[in-house]
Amino acid sequence: MEQRIRTRFTERFAIAHPVMLAPMDKVAGGKLAGAVSQAGGLGLIGGGYGDAAWLERAFAEAGNAAVGVGFITWSVMRQPALIEQALARRPAALMVSFGDGEEAVAAARAASVPTIWQVHRLSQAEQALAAGVDVIVVQGQEAGGHGMDRGLTALLPAVRDLAGDGQIVLAAGGLADGRGLAAALMLGADGVMLGTRFWASREAEGSEAAKAALVGATGDQTLRSKVFDVARNADWPWEFTGRTVDNAFSRQWHGDLEGLQRSFESERARYDAADPDDYDIRVLIAGESLDLIREIAPAEMIVTDVVRQAADLLGRAGGFLAAP
Incomplete structure (x- = not known):
């Protein structure tokens, strides 16, 4: 090389x-x-x-x-x-x-x-x-x-x-x-x-579905949020947020984290029940460089x-x- x-x-x-x-x-x-x-x-x-x-x-x-x-x-x-x-x-x-x-x-x-x-x-x-x-x-x-x-x-x-x-x-x-x-x-x-x-x-x-979703998404569709940390009960320090591809789940809760915390049991169950490749609910981690991929x-x-x-x-x- x-x-x-x-x-x-x-x-x-x-x-x-x-x-x-x-x-x-x-x-x-x-x-x-x-x-x-x-x-x-x-x-x-x-x-x-x-x-x-x-x-x-x-x-x-x-x-x-x-x-x-x-x-x-x-x-x-x-x-x-x-x-x-x-x-x-x-x-x-x-x-x-x-x-x-x-x-x-x-x-x-x-x-x-x-x-x-x-x-x-x-x-x-x-x-x-x-x-x-x-x-x-x-x-x-x-x-x-x-x-x-x-x-x-x-x-x-x-x-x-x-x-x-x-x-x-x-x-x-x-x-x-x-x-x-x-x-x-x-x-x-x-x-x-x-x-x-x-x-x-x-x-x-x-999965190949995840990779295809990355190629099909844009940087404009990404969002830095705490939604998926709360939904998955991930023990992340609060000062760190996660950039992911925005979806129906994050749009529902991004502006209402307190509501997500109050509804944690039902929303965690809904998240866990979703197909792993259902990216309307499941997290898809990606950065703003998606436009270039x-x-x-x-x-x-x-x-x-x-x-x-x-x-x-x-x-x-x-x-x-x-x-x-």
Whole structure:
């Protein structure tokens, strides 16, 4: 695989391309993570809330590919044995998101495993820097799944200024093609983490109906809300909302969370009784980049296309400069 773009991120992890797979819970399995790594990026298994058997299967399915693993911090720290299980696999990296990851980072550093911390605020970036992480992922509110409310284009350069030139920083949120990678590099990133684009890949876990629904939806149809956390009784800290594709269920309750809480028993039963692929009721997690996703593609093609387009744009950037 030809290296088209070289950054601190590619050099630190000895990879060809500055593209990392978001560790999406129960979507980024070993097959997808392995495919991204084999394509020259860095694949991360989605450890999510923590499931020992699923995690073991995912590492096995990654085969000989060098893959990392990411966890939802507030959940996995209630199950520290899962951190030990992951580190015993000698992952390419350990990523933490959503909560205080200092203990997990310390364990990974002690095991000589590179560390990644996703942030949504400057204060979180300060904590990650103090913990000595190798990589900070700056996630904008455009991202699918859980996050906060700051946009990427202002937060990313602010984190770069805070972190200094030596820190590896990745961008996430609303990115799906080479234009996003090129723009992120100009804003101070060393690469990108892609989620929704890889959700719509052949290797991603999940149903074909879900993937088809992603391709058929638009960014305008996404909504950041607490509806599905409440409906599923998910124990998420209140400051984190989830971006999903809007549907009849979320439209009914988005403006009336107190009503949903009062009707929790009946609404939880209605949600659980729905077919898993009934996306009028069931959650479909996705980010604003849906407008840029028009097909379900192999992970290798996604990585290659993103990097090729970004390299072409960067190569033509001088054309914007006026002659002296």
